[in-house]
Amino acid sequence: MKIGDKAERADQDEIRLARDSAGLYRLEDDELTAADELSAEDEFPKYGDFISCKTTTGGADPSWNEPVYVECPGSLAKIIVKMQISVGDSFRIQSTRKNAAGEWEYSVVEETPDF
Numbered sequence: 001m002k003i004g005d006k007a008e009r010a011d012q013d014e015i016r017l018a019r020d021s022a023g024l025y026r027l028e029d030d031e032l033t034a035a036d037e038l039s040a041e042d043e044f045p046k047y048g049d050f051i052s053c054k055t056t057t058g059g060a061d062p063s064w065n066e067p068v069y070v071e072c073p074g075s076l077a078k079i080i081v082k083m084q085i086s087v088g089d090s091f092r093i094q095s096t097r098k099n100a101a102g103e104w105e106y107s108v109v110e111e112t113p114d115f
Contacts, residue, residue: 014068015045018096018104021070024111025053026090027080028067038069048073051080062115073104083110 015038016023032049039045050069056062070093072080085091094107 014066015050016068016070017045017048018071018073018076021096022093023055024090024092024113025055025068025070026064027085027087028052028054030087032072032077033069045071056113056115062113075104076106076108079106079108083108085110 029052031052033052035045035048035050038050048071051072053068053070054064055066055068056064057066070076076093080091083091090111090113092109092111094109096107097105099105
């Protein structure tokens with residue numbers, strides 16, 4: 001990779017894989033985005049489906065201004081549907097882990113920040 005390539009990638013929306021997805025999010029779209037729509041062939045991420053969200057910057061003046069794509073395996077999709085989280089709703093992924101079968105398990109709560 002050349003420096004110019006890295007500089008171009010710096011302007012892309014952040015991509016969070018399941019293992020790194022703990023955080024506060026607002027769902028921006030209920031359509032899944034395939035990995036190949038987020039990157040060129042043979043570039044990260046190579047596979048998986050992602051949901052479009054926004055996350056907060058935190059600090060003294062928090063706001064929803066950081067676009068991010070969060071990996072969405074079937075187990076997270078089931079939780080989002082069961083919790084009836086829809087576009088514009090916010091939620092927190094408290095933790096993720098792989099179980100003995102190699103499947104992702106999530107702890108998710110609905111959360112409405114007061115900013």
